[in-house]
Amino acid sequence: MPLDPAVVRALRQxxxxxxxxxxxxxxxxxxxxxxxxxxxxxxxxxQIYDVLRQQIKLDGDDAN
Structure with missing residues (x-):
């Protein structure tokens, strides 16, 4: 079942x-x-959680 388009928009926003x-x-x-x-x-x-955690930028992360 696909996600509701409103959920997709909210995620992106x-x-x-x-x-x-x-x-x-x-x-x-x-x-x-x-x-x-x-x-x-x-x-x-x-596995998905680990990938996401590595991709999220946190305050104080170096902007290489």
């Missing part, structure tokens, strides 16, 4: 407002789809 890379919104969307469809095992969810 939140990511943009927080100055995060656009890939974060795409990966969050993929994660929500996988969880919603029951296709994501705990291991797969943790």
């Amino acid at each position: 939140a990511v943009e407002e927080e100055s995060q890379p656009p890939i974060v919104a795409e990966q969050l969307q993929a994660w929500l789809l996988a969880v919603g469809e029951g296709d994501a095992s705990v291991d797969a969810q943790m």
Whole structure:
């Protein structure tokens, strides 16, 4: 079942407002789809979580 377009817009808007890379919104969307469809095992969810965590920019991160 696809995500509601309003959810997709809200994800993208939140990511943009927080100055995060656009890939974060795409990966969050993929994660929500996988969880919603029951296709994501705990291991797969943790892999997605780890990828997202590495991509999110936090205050104080070096801007190389």
